[in-house]
Amino acid sequence: MVISPSLEIIEQCKIAISEWLKLVGLEIKPEKTRICHTLKRIEYDGKTEEPGFDFLGFNIRQYPAGKYKSGKTGGTINRLIGHKTHIKPSQKAVKAHMEEIKGAIKELKTAPQSALISKLNPIIKRWSNYYSAVVSTETFTRLDHTIWLMLRAWTGSRCGKASHEKLRNYFRRGTVKLSNGKERQEPWLFQTKDGYTLWKHSYTPIVRHTLIRPDATPYDGNWTYWATRKGQAIGTPNRVAKLLKKQKGRCTWCGQYFAPSDLVEVDHIVPRNLGGKDEYKNLKLLHRHCHDDQTALDNAKAVSLTMEQSD
Structure with missing residues (x-):
């Protein structure tokens, strides 16, 4: 990944990387190489490129913003830059995660509820922790709702058409302890009779990255x-x-x-x-x-x- 405010520099880097790869018998694949802008659409090489890009499962994109939501340059000037940067889970990563959960539910279609919870909890916690430092709240909520629908269908496949009474055998009202130590009341917990509970994505708190002060460096002795x-x-x-x-x-x-x-x-x-x-x-x-x-x-x-x- 190469980032620069200048398209000319990006193109020069592409040529330099291609020349370097030739020395080891490799080449850049055009179908896997994309040049785009993080804020606006651009026309490049005869194609319209949408803003933003995916990297390591994250989608990085900038959005226009007014003075109350705009990012700032920091430092002594600290002026508005007119946009804000959002890093979110990429659609490809969300789709792969849901496929993994869907596969686990299908695999344990006739297994006890506790076995399904044991299978899903590590998958959900691992994925949620990975994305807990970016803009993930909306994605977490959407995933939890989708999983609830899947589990309701899982319940119906075991005991016929789902009804309120049947759902109460698998979903219960209760309190769950979050990873930050706080407790949260939930109307529908996917929980066994002895209290073994399915973890939700939204239980993982979003912790923002602490920005480095603009005037600080690891060599300043502070x-x-x-x-x-x-x-x-x-x-x-x-x-x-x-x-x-x-x-x-x-x-x-x-x-x-x-x-x-x-x-x-x-x-x-x-x-x-x-x-x-x-x-x-x-x-x-x-x-x-x-x-x-x-x-x-x-x-x-x-x-x-x-x-x-x-x-």
Whole structure:
């Protein structure tokens, strides 16, 4: 993928990539190569190209917007740019996901309800987590409704034409606990009698990517900012983020700030084998190499203590 504000540069890059690929016996496939604009339709190579493009299962496109919804350049000028950028699940990715769910429901047509839930939950959670950082709320809601219709048909195939009474054997009113810890009342949960519940796409919270400040770089020496931002990054475990905030972005072993590329590990202040509990007041965050150093020191102390006791 090549992105540039200039069509001329894009065409030059296409030629350069073609020449580079020839050296290894490869070539660009015209049917898989597309040049388009992210905001408006363009005429290119005799074809009308619609705005936006798909990449890694995402659709990236820009939409015209007024002053209240327009994106901004950021920085000291911070002017309006007249459009907003939306990254959504691509239609191709949504279709493939629904085909996978449809196949699972068809495969387990005569299986117990719990078996179907066990099959669907990992599929739904995996897909929802992948798209949880982009504009997915509308897609999640639409998918949940489609799955509800599929499951209603699955119910009807087992016990004849679906009725309210029959649906109550598989769908129940209840409360579900979301991944952010909050609870949500649902009128129709696909749930077994013992409470085993089907996960919905909409249960996964949308967490926006935290933009980097326009004037910040990893080389500016502002380790307080970068360590704090590390705790806000998508994919950072909750307890790592809380420990980063608690320790003000510093490693408890070496005292240095955590850089964006640093590998970090959670350690118990009082080891579990010595009665320490797995709770926040007994946890600390270390660089991976600092964790190795501390583990080596702890092992050396344990050996020394054992030798003294044997003497």
